[in-house]
Amino acid sequence: MRVTRDIGKLVPLATATALLAGLPFVGVGEFTITLLTEALIFGIWAMSLDLLVGYAGLVSFGHAAAFGLAAYSAGYFAREVMEDFFAALLVAEAVNVLVALVVGFVIARVSGIAFAILTLCIAQVLFTIAVIWRSLTNGMDGMVGVPLPKIFGISLASGTAFYLLTVFCLVGVYLALTRLVDSPFGRTLQALRASEERAASIGINVHLHKWLAFVLSWAVAALAGTLMVFLKAGTTPMSLHWTESGNVLVMAILGGIGTLLGPVIGATVFVFVRDEFTSRFQAWQFVFGLVFVVVVLAFPTGLVGLLNRIHGLRRRTRSAGEFPAVIKRIRSSLWRARL
Amino acid sequence: MASALVVQGLSKSFGALRAVENVSLDVAPNQVHSLIGPNGAGKTTAFNCISGFLRPDVGRIWLNGQEVTRWPPHRLASAGMARTFQITKIFSELSVLENVALAARSRDGRNLQMWRRANHCAAKEQAEEVLRTLALSARTDSSAGQLAHGEKRVLEIGIALALRPAVLLLDEPTAGMSSRESEHIAALIRKLSSRVSVLLVEHDMEIVLGISDVVTVMTQGRIIASGSPAQITRDPEVQAAYLGTAEPEFVS
Numbered sequence: 368m369r370v371t372r373d374i375g376k377l378v379p380l381a382t383a384t385a386l387l388a389g390l391p392f393v394g395v396g397e398f399t400i401t402l403l404t405e406a407l408i409f410g411i412w413a414m415s416l417d418l419l420v421g422y423a424g425l426v427s428f429g430h431a432a433a434f435g436l437a438a439y440s441a442g443y444f445a446r447e448v449m450e451d452f453f454a455a456l457l458v459a460e461a462v463n464v465l466v467a468l469v470v471g472f473v474i475a476r477v478s479g480i481a482f483a484i485l486t487l488c489i490a491q492v493l494f495t496i497a498v499i500w501r502s503l504t505n506g507m508d509g510m511v512g513v514p515l516p517k518i519f520g521i522s523l524a525s526g527t528a529f530y531l532l533t534v535f536c537l538v539g540v541y542l543a544l545t546r547l548v549d550s551p552f553g554r555t556l557q558a559l560r561a562s563e564e565r566a567a568s569i570g571i572n573v574h575l576h577k578w579l580a581f582v583l584s585w586a587v588a589a590l591a592g593t594l595m596v597f598l599k600a601g602t603t604p605m606s607l608h609w610t611e612s613g614n615v616l617v618m619a620i621l622g623g624i625g626t627l628l629g630p631v632i633g634a635t636v637f638v639f640v641r642d643e644f645t646s647r648f649q650a651w652q653f654v655f656g657l658v659f660v661v662v663v664l665a666f667p668t669g670l671v672g673l674l675n676r677i678h679g680l681r682r683r684t685r686s687a688g689e690f691p692a693v694i695k696r697i698r699s700s701l702w703r704a705r706l
Numbered sequence: 707m708a709s710a711l712v713v714q715g716l717s718k719s720f721g722a723l724r725a726v727e728n729v730s731l732d733v734a735p736n737q738v739h740s741l742i743g744p745n746g747a748g749k750t751t752a753f754n755c756i757s758g759f760l761r762p763d764v765g766r767i768w769l770n771g772q773e774v775t776r777w778p779p780h781r782l783a784s785a786g787m788a789r790t791f792q793i794t795k796i797f798s799e800l801s802v803l804e805n806v807a808l809a810a811r812s813r814d815g816r817n818l819q820m821w822r823r824a825n826h827c828a829a830k831e832q833a834e835e836v837l838r839t840l841a842l843s844a845r846t847d848s849s850a851g852q853l854a855h856g857e858k859r860v861l862e863i864g865i866a867l868a869l870r871p872a873v874l875l876l877d878e879p880t881a882g883m884s885s886r887e888s889e890h891i892a893a894l895i896r897k898l899s900s901r902v903s904v905l906l907v908e909h910d911m912e913i914v915l916g917i918s919d920v921v922t923v924m925t926q927g928r929i930i931a932s933g934s935p936a937q938i939t940r941d942p943e944v945q946a947a948y949l950g951t952a953e954p955e956f957v958s
Binding site for chain 1: 757759778779780781783784788789791795796797798799800804807808809811812813816817818819820821822823824825827865866868869
């Protein structure tokens with residue numbers, strides 16, 4: 368029983384992975400592959416945010432901090448010490464986890480708006496440091512000259528190779544996180560989302576769980592930041608800016624929070640819509656904003672919820688009437704704005 | 707036999723308001739001990755101090771002989787003190803089974819396990835057993851938010867029971883229930899008292915007098931009487947304080 372069920376889940380995932388990995392070999396152009404690489408990296412980042420927002424119910428408005436910090440650490444290490452991808456990733460992980468342990472210890476004491484504002488503050492502090500500390504970061508001009516990454520001594524010179532590495536990372540993160548949210552720890556996070564008081568009353572150490580969720584989220588985001596700094600051969604303080612934190616939140620919500628797959632879809636839609644409209648007119652965010660409003664109002668469970676409805680897959684536990692509280696709040700404020 | 711829960715000299719003020727003043731309680735094992743009093747008497751404040759959700763200004767608390775004064779709620783829960791809430795607090799987006807299983811896993815100290823699958827824990831069977839005891843088996847896979855009000859109140863108790871507590875603190879378990887549902891809850895509490903000590907805050911006088919071993923009466927933050935239901939109903943001070951006048955129907 369258990370084995371067949373697990374295989375039943377693995378077949379669609381294996382198919383999707385094969386399809387993704389096969390794209391460069393069936394004539395998809397290099398430009399599209401690069402765009403898709405960026406989308407999937409954002410997907411990893413958005414999944415790391417989903418762990419906080421969709422599962423633990425903690426809305427972070429400063430998730431760019433986890434992304435940009437990793438990008439700077441990995442990029443700096445790769446340029447100054449060695450180009451090895453895993454070594455750079457390890458450095459980025461160490462920095463992110465360390466900062467998240469310290470910062471998260473304080474931030475995990477609060478929830479709701481206070482949590483959102485504190486995360487925003489952290490990101491803005493890092494942004495300011497990146498702008499001011501010119502000797503290390505090259506200020507507003509950004510860090511440049513990050514070399515191509517090497518894996519086991521082989522340089523990933525082609526876009527296809529780097530794309531395949533990204534697909535590999537994405538699938539790995541997806542598998543690990545699906546497993547995590549279904550574990551006792553993952554369920555406990557979902558309990559916190561519903562009621563921290565109730566969770567405490569059944570013996571759950573609320574602070575410890577929120578702290579760990581924060582650190583895990585930053586650890587996953589470190590992978591995304593590392594990939595991105597190699598893809599772009601550098602980074603700028605804008606990777607730490609609050610608009611980026613907003614973007615990743617939009618990606619996650621657009622795709623459907625609390626689903627893990629949704630944020631990946633949301634990130635892909637985001638990147639391709641941006642690419643489509645950014646060349647036509649400057650206010651492309653306007654178009655995206657409209658799409659976002661329509662999705663939140665009409666399909667509160669995001670694009671994944673919409674797909675589920677189309678395919679009649681009603682296996683999901685959350686019914687249409689019970690979408691996440693975060694979405695409820697955004698919806699109600701949108702309706703009010705209309706009046 | 708040693709007391710399951712001892713509260714000594716508990717006081718709590720909010721600014722100038724003395725919500726609870728010098729309250730002492732002694733809950734014997736396998737007894738139903740009720741805390742009653744008019745609105746604003748400080749019952750819920752006392753309750754929150756005992757369960758760790760408020761920090762008492764003064765006073766000490768012992769659970770099974772171990773001093774637990776100023777312990778945080780999660781630590782108290784792990785030590786064997788389970789509570790319910792006056793305003794239903796359940797994990798409404800999760801299934802009924804998961805609500806109870808969460809508590810069972812918590813008791814087993816499995817909260818931090820990140821790799822094992824939640825459904826493969828022994829907690830699942832324990833949760834199913836609790837749901838059977840409470841006659842909620844039919845709703846096992848329903849989302850908890852979709853239960854009827856009465857069922858939610860029962861689930862509240864189920865979550866607490868899954869902790870296999872030594873002391874169960876029930877904050878108005880029959881709030882908002884029909885009289886038939888209330889009777890069901892009363893019978894349940896009586897049945898539970900064979901395995902657990904109960905501290906009950908309740909408004910429904912019929913229930914309190916029917917199932918309690920000891921009744922403690924509070925007004926304006928202080929205890930004015932404590933004794934068996936029969937003693938309490940005869941106490942003139944209780945009659946005066948609780949009802950304003952000595953109403954004969956109170957006794958019947």
